Amino acid sequence: MRSVDEQLGRALAAAVRPAPVRVAISEAQGLLCAEEVVAERALPGFDQAAVDGYAVRSVDVQAAGTEPVLLPVVGEIPAGSRQPRRLQPGQAVRVDTGAPLPTLADAVVPLGYTDGHHARVTVNQPVPSAAFVRRTGEDVQTGDVAVRRGSPIGAAQVGLLAAVGRSKVLVYPRPRVSVISLGDELIDIDRTPGQGQVYDVNSYSLAAAARDAGAEVNRVGIVPGDTRRLRETVEGRLLLSEIVVIAGGVGGDQSEEIRSALSELGDVDLTRVAMHPGSVQGFGRLGPDAVPTFLLPSNPMSALVVFEVMVRPLIRAAQGKRNPHRRQISARLLSPITSVKGRRGFLRGQLLRDESNGEYLAQPLGMSGSHLLASLAEANCLILVDEETTEIVLGEEVQVSFLAQRG
Numbered sequence: 001m002r003s004v005d006e007q008l009g010r011a012l013a014a015a016v017r018p019a020p021v022r023v024a025i026s027e028a029q030g031l032l033c034a035e036e037v038v039a040e041r042a043l044p045g046f047d048q049a050a051v052d053g054y055a056v057r058s059v060d061v062q063a064a065g066t067e068p069v070l071l072p073v074v075g076e077i078p079a080g081s082r083q084p085r086r087l088q089p090g091q092a093v094r095v096d097t098g099a100p101l102p103t104l105a106d107a108v109v110p111l112g113y114t115d116g117h118h119a120r121v122t123v124n125q126p127v128p129s130a131a132f133v134r135r136t137g138e139d140v141q142t143g144d145v146a147v148r149r150g151s152p153i154g155a156a157q158v159g160l161l162a163a164v165g166r167s168k169v170l171v172y173p174r175p176r177v178s179v180i181s182l183g184d185e186l187i188d189i190d191r192t193p194g195q196g197q198v199y200d201v202n203s204y205s206l207a208a209a210a211r212d213a214g215a216e217v218n219r220v221g222i223v224p225g226d227t228r229r230l231r232e233t234v235e236g237r238l239l240l241s242e243i244v245v246i247a248g249g250v251g252g253d254q255s256e257e258i259r260s261a262l263s264e265l266g267d268v269d270l271t272r273v274a275m276h277p278g279s280v281q282g283f284g285r286l287g288p289d290a291v292p293t294f295l296l297p298s299n300p301m302s303a304l305v306v307f308e309v310m311v312r313p314l315i316r317a318a319q320g321k322r323n324p325h326r327r328q329i330s331a332r333l334l335s336p337i338t339s340v341k342g343r344r345g346f347l348r349g350q351l352l353r354d355e356s357n358g359e360y361l362a363q364p365l366g367m368s369g370s371h372l373l374a375s376l377a378e379a380n381c382l383i384l385v386d387e388e389t390t391e392i393v394l395g396e397e398v399q400v401s402f403l404a405q406r407g
Contacts, residue, residue: 014292015317031171037147042137054092055105108132175242175318177215182248202247213315227261238287248298278306331360345385
């Protein structure tokens with residue numbers, strides 16, 4: 001029986017990051033930047049008012065600390081003005097937030113420091129040089145790296161790209177994942193199941209899990225247990241995918257036929273992994289591009305757990321994430337649990353917070369069977385149990401993997 005770490009290591013060794021593509025910045029959110037974005041212009045591009053008020057020479061309002069200073073207002077500059085203005089000593093110009101400062105002005109007096117008059121303004125409080133002014137290049141200088149290669153592109157990065165005048169950016173695209181459900185007993189959810197038939201759960205749930213991990217997903221749907229059809233379907237998807245996930249076909253009499261059929265496309269390994277649920281699983285690298293291909297259990301709950309442990313980290317690694325694994329934290333157990341000796345347990349749980357002391361608490365869910373999908377729907381964590389532990393008592397500390405969506 002292969003260890004979890006060894007099986008996961010085989011999967012992660014197959015991670016291939018898709019080639020960078022150039023996209024509009026509106027489509028770049030959630031992706032990793034694939035270039036050093038160098039600012040070709042300063043940000044801000046000119047000295048501008050940070051508040052509504054009056055542009056002045058700071059020396060002309062120094063005396064306002066002891067008595068009000070009266071200055072003539074010789075004009076007004078709205079935001080977006082392209083008309084150059086020059087300020088003479090002893091004068092003020094009314095400015096809006098974002099308006100360019102007139103020549104010689106080195107500060108802005110906020111409206112709240114004045115009487116707000118338009119012809120002659122009374123300044124009641126002094127301001128130092130550069131007060132309430134956004135200086136040229138204060139945020140980004142020409143030649144600075146605005147967004148670094150490998151940085152996740154979020155809302156702030158999109159805004160910064162727009163601010164430095166970039167409409168497109170080179171990014172690492174989402175890895176393409178194809179999801180296939182295998183089995184003669186499966187029907188799609190828009191049909192009524194007959195005797196011995198069940199709905200195809202896996203292609204929907206695993207496609208959702210892959211999307212949540214950040215992949216671009218193609219839900220192929222159901223392929224009957226015909227080895228020729230499966231081989232043809234997989235062969236077609238290998239040309240369009242960085243990862244292929246097949247649910248079903250790893251247990252029972254048909255598993256060897258399926259492994260043999262897929263082996264015509266490359267190396268496929270069916271094995272038992274020291275974990276529960278989902279011990280029986282398969283992994284291979286198929287096609288001319290050695291595309292990582294997973295064979296997961298047909299049981300929907302087990303398939304999702306194996307996906308979480310094995311497939312999700314590969315998707316994250318293919319995106320270039322520095323740490324492809326979920327966040328793990330310690331929590332105190334609210335109910336006793338049992339686990340299988342010799343296998344690492346990934347048990348469904350609900351993570352809670354004790355408001356009195358901030359301590360994390362873990363409530364096990366659905367301990368009576370690995371088939372209980374409803375309990376996984378309620379879970380927001382997996383309780384991790386090492387291979388040598390068979391029982392954990394109430395109140396003992398455990399490690400949990402937090403199942404936060406989108407991260």
